[in-house]
Amino acid sequence: MGTRDEILAAASRIMREQGYARATTKEIARAAGYSEATLYKHFADKTEIFLGVLSEQLPALGALLTELAEDAGKGTVRANLVKVARAALDFYVASFPISASLFSTSDLRTKHRDAVRERGVGPRNPQRMLSRYLRAEQRLGRLPRATDVDAMAALLLGACFQQAFLISFEGEPPAPDELDALAKSLVKPLLR
Structure with a gap:
């Protein structure tokens, strides 16, 4: 599993537990084991992460x-x-x-x-x-x-x-x- 996939997996977990509104990119990055800067190398914003979760994790x-x-x-x-x-x-x-x-x-x-x-x-x-x-x-x-x-x-x-x-x-x-x-x-x- 690559960095992008690990970030999406962490985002999926956090968003399922807390919902989109309460999930932060900082928390997603931390849960995936990366910095927020690394997260932004793969995703433009939280909406892009959300769309990735919908299309690749669900x-x-x-x-x-x-x-x-x-x-x-x-x-x-x-x-x-x-x-x-x-x-x-x-x-x-x-x-x-x-x-x-x-x-x-x-x-x-x-x-x-x-x-x-x-x-x-x-x-x-x-x-x-x-x-x-x-x-x-x-x-x-x-x-x-x-x-x-x-x-x-x-x-x-x-x-x-x-x-x-x-x-x-x-x-x-x-x-x-x-x-x-x-x-x-x-x-x-x-x-x-």
Whole structure:
């Protein structure tokens, strides 16, 4: 594991324990065993560290969505959406402790939102990526033309987000087989 990976691993631990708002770059660097100067050789700011944690330390929702959009027509749409739902549940459950504190003040939320937008990323990306995949499946005739793929993407990821919130709030994560069953149940009403 290299310096960058060690910093991200430490940031992930600290942000899960304290949330984004309370985690400092000084504390992250110390937990990783490096100076703050070393941290800034690898990351421009705390937002960049946060984005690295989301993309490299948490379950890989973005990578799955990219892969599906590129490989539309493979597997069944139902099986692919169940995979998405399962990955989204894992990602959102893992990210709640980190990102919930972004809403603690409007100034923090605004500053973070602006920094994320500046980088061309943000919480809408998974929905856009899922819509892209569903649109590709629609072009292949595997989804009805009348399907509102943007609404379908929003409904699935929104349901996963809500369930992840409840899981995080309750503090008792379900067993993997229960999450598998939940993922299937969230997809079922979308494909009748």
